[in-house]
Amino acid sequence: MARRTKNADAVVTGAGSGIGRAVAREIARRGGRVVVADVDDVGAKETVAAIEAAGGEALAVDCDVADLAQVQALHDTALDWLDRPPHLVVNNAGIGAGGKVVGEAPMSEWQRTLGINLWGVINGCHVFVPTLRAAGRGGIINVASAAGFTAAPRMAAYNVSKAGVVSLSETLAAELTGTGVAVTVLCPTFVKTNIFDGDLIDPGAAGLARRIAGIAGFSADRVARTTLDAHDKGRLYVVPQLDAQLLWRTKRLLPAPYTRAAGLLGRFVPDAEPTTPAHQTDQTDQTDQTGATR
Numbered sequence: 001m002a003r004r005t006k007n008a009d010a011v012v013t014g015a016g017s018g019i020g021r022a023v024a025r026e027i028a029r030r031g032g033r034v035v036v037a038d039v040d041d042v043g044a045k046e047t048v049a050a051i052e053a054a055g056g057e058a059l060a061v062d063c064d065v066a067d068l069a070q071v072q073a074l075h076d077t078a079l080d081w082l083d084r085p086p087h088l089v090v091n092n093a094g095i096g097a098g099g100k101v102v103g104e105a106p107m108s109e110w111q112r113t114l115g116i117n118l119w120g121v122i123n124g125c126h127v128f129v130p131t132l133r134a135a136g137r138g139g140i141i142n143v144a145s146a147a148g149f150t151a152a153p154r155m156a157a158y159n160v161s162k163a164g165v166v167s168l169s170e171t172l173a174a175e176l177t178g179t180g181v182a183v184t185v186l187c188p189t190f191v192k193t194n195i196f197d198g199d200l201i202d203p204g205a206a207g208l209a210r211r212i213a214g215i216a217g218f219s220a221d222r223v224a225r226t227t228l229d230a231h232d233k234g235r236l237y238v239v240p241q242l243d244a245q246l247l248w249r250t251k252r253l254l255p256a257p258y259t260r261a262a263g264l265l266g267r268f269v270p271d272a273e274p275t276t277p278a279h280q281t282d283q284t285d286q287t288d289q290t291g292a293t294r
């Protein structure tokens, strides 16, 4: 079996923390050079320092994936530094969001979440796929989430963003069949990272998620190894945890009962702070839904 991730030069977005950092370090451990992209310059430099301390090579690049021009600049910097097309592009950057029901969650939450989690991955694919296709080798790993198919209540923007990433990855996999470029989409449930500290997750929901992740979550290192091994095997879907696999299969088999059960379980999520209905307060400009300039 050809090991795609051996000596694979890679670009990893959101590699300044969590899963992205773990993937970047694991790629370097397997012999590849890594372009470490993040909006968090400090985090990106820490990842680079960790890779270099272990004997690897990495470059930190400041990049907001929601901004197409910055992703294009990331592409050009990566090709320049690597002196060839990357073997692997990992569209991982993302933020958490949740706690409010549809109609209470402000449009700014929808726009920022979709801008980073979905448009960030669209931008990454739009910019890097032609280069990989022309090279006739390599792969793309998109980081979605089990949220992309579980449709848990009070997480609509996050769910929609991740469902979009799953669909984009499936489409890409079909389009790239026979080109030598492989596509993998990662769909974990809880992973022990900093994602629950984001400002778009209500404190109650964040506390619950942190507790569950602390008890049942996988480590980012474990998820990184599993994902790269699955990519080596040419797998499209990586659903690393048993709970996610069960939810996935149950929903496919019994979609309507699954949704009713999810609704009942959703009542146990701590209530968000009472809010005025979002449409009465949210003045966000709705003409640009891409988040590209935010």
Ligand SMILES: NC(=O)c1ccc[n+]([C@@H]2O[C@H](COP(=O)([O-])OP(=O)(O)OC[C@H]3O[C@@H](n4cnc5c(N)ncnc54)[C@H](O)[C@@H]3O)[C@@H](O)[C@H]2O)c1
Binding pocket: 013, 014, 015, 016, 017, 018, 019, 020, 037, 038, 039, 040, 043, 063, 064, 065, 066, 092, 093, 094, 095, 096, 116, 117, 120, 143, 144, 145, 146, 187, 188, 189, 190, 191, 192, 193, 194, 195, 196, 213
């Ligand atoms: N942790 C989990 O339980 C979990 C579960 C399922 C999916 N995920 C997904 O995994 C991915 C990585 O998240 P994580 O858990 O490692 O979280 P994390 O917060 O530890 O890391 C996310 C990284 O993305 C960066 N980032 C955020 N916005 C960015 C932007 N606009 N441009 C570039 N970088 C940006 C952050 O600075 C951070 O370094 C996300 O897509 C997330 O949705 C996480």
